[in-house]
Amino acid sequence: MQTAFTQLIGVSLPIVQAGMAGVTTPEMVVAAANSGALGTIGGGYLSPDALRQQIRHVKSRTNNPFAVNLFIPKANASDATDLKQMREILAPIRTRLGLDAMSDAAPEPPRFEDQLQVVLEEGVPVFSFTFGVPAPAVMDACKQQGILTLGTATTVEEALELERVGTSAIVVQGAEAGGHRGTFLPYVREPLIGSFALIPQVADAVSLPVIAAGGVMDGRGLAAALALGAAAVQMGTAFLASPESGAHPLYQERVKQAIETDTDVTKAYSGKLARGIRTKWMEQLATYHASIPPYPIQHYMTQEIRKRAAELGMTDYMSMWAGQGVRLATEHFVADIISDVMQQAQRVIHGLSSNWPTA
Template sequence: MPQQDHAASRRSRLTDVLGIDVPVVLGPFGGVSSVALSAAVSDGGGLGSYGLYGYDGAAILKTAAQLRAATAKPFALNLWVPTGSETTELPRTEFDSYVRALQPYFEELGLELPDMPERFMADYGEQVEATLEAAPAVVSFVFGVPAPEIVEEAHRRGIKVAGTATTVEEALALEAGGVDAVVASGMESGGHRVSFLRPAEDSLVGTFSLVPQVADAVSIPVIAAGGIADRRGFAAALALGAEGVQVGTAFLATHESAAAPAYRELLHSPAAGNTVLTRALSGRLARGIPNRVISELAPPAIAPFPVQNWLTGRFRPTAAAAGNTDLMSLWAGQSARLIRHHSAADVLAELLAGA
């Protein structure tokens, strides 16, 4: 069936709300989003997403401009809502102890030990202001419900708002907060578990269970995420009541992504079939392929978020450039073994075959 027939057959409330042609959303990646991949998904009729974790206002505006230059289609920018649990201040002695725990990795890569920064993460208010100024078609949030004034201002500017839930209660909170669509993210998803009403360990609901419960509980469109990598997952998500899917790992493995070549190669290997939940690399629970950092680090050597994320972020880029997967974040979902394609267009085509 020609692609335009697939698109016509998959029109839904979600595609109408988001202004897209097919109900496929690119999962936003913190640190490995790329303009090329986001644009490719948008050009294919889906919603390309770009993760803004760590970006200041100037970087956000620059990225939005690059996305607009790369695609004339709608795209989404993604922000992390502060949960209130972030460690914003740390005694110098504690900081030094966490650095010592990571010292072997810095030495292995020939890097100097980092000094304590003025802050460990970007200013959320600045991020929101820049994102609204950038005016993407959609702004999506993880780790919470955006404040009412943010949702109102987004809507005033013609920006749609999406939120991410890992439980039915979170989905209801997001709907009450005025979002236009909710991503139901099952525990199979790669990367961070974005729970916010209960601890992540107490919110590990599988996609197959979560999606129909959320679809029954809310009146806004539901986007299924977690363990979806091919046409079968797409079809199953629709059968469960979702009006679209969000796919991360299968797109992360394409040549358009910003993942290092060694990372992409690993995603296409049998090793990607084994994933674990860990706090070792960021201080927050996340799903990825196990490596040496994950196997060697354990409490109390793991700093709280965002300190641990900042610290490992001082050596992870160097490790990625060197192809050293033992010292990288290798986020991946539980269906990575289903990955077959190396281009965003082929992943989209595979998913839409489930229509």
């Protein structure tokens, strides 16, 4: 199935396995790439060394193109936020989980510049990004090295901005999508536009290949996305319960049981809106929504709690990102999910065209 996306990237299938920070494993990326899809390393939280290791692992097991996904840092992130209230909310939870009082030292997240350096040095074929627009120097460096770029948009306006800076193709993320919202323009209200409405509007506005993300779980979703003007789909939730997934076993269990009403969007874990399976922590913080420190501060403030909760198997405090299509997630191998999607999409497309009344 050739589309503007497969031709641009040099893959055989119009499917991207989403780079899911903290969940994607090199095994998942290799399985996706060797199936003919574009596999993506979710590198957002990885140290430069860990990222390099994952890239080399993938390179040693596939000759097909693959991508690395990173988070674009906010240029004017303020550290003047009042953290007192959040510290007070977190204190009893830390005690319950047997953690010491929170240290005053600010955590040191991996620097985007260092992660990007690894991407450039390793000659990764595709650089995928979310949460913003890279600086012109970053886009130039990728162009010079022949690295293709995939940027994430959640509105037509964001898609136009990505096109303007020279992105190769645009991931259009609908409100159904699991994980963090890629929204980067300063909207007063977070735009939560569904894929069905958003894909054709972006496809009309830009001349780049559009990759539909959000709620695509099987071949029906792929066929629908293509019909709406997309040239490929990016799937995340569909791979969460696969054997190659790095998600915690209890998280995978919840994914297998969850239904479409079980997810919600929240800032409780990271300070940036994201969709996941509803937890006690999300409900507890709902009343404080306006005073949650912005991303990435809240992410690092809750990091130890999430880690300890995972060790103790307490899903109440774990982040379990998943999209609204979660009921359709299976525990199949990545390669089988991809081949099922393709076969079903072909049946659906054929069925539609053969059922169409001829004048």
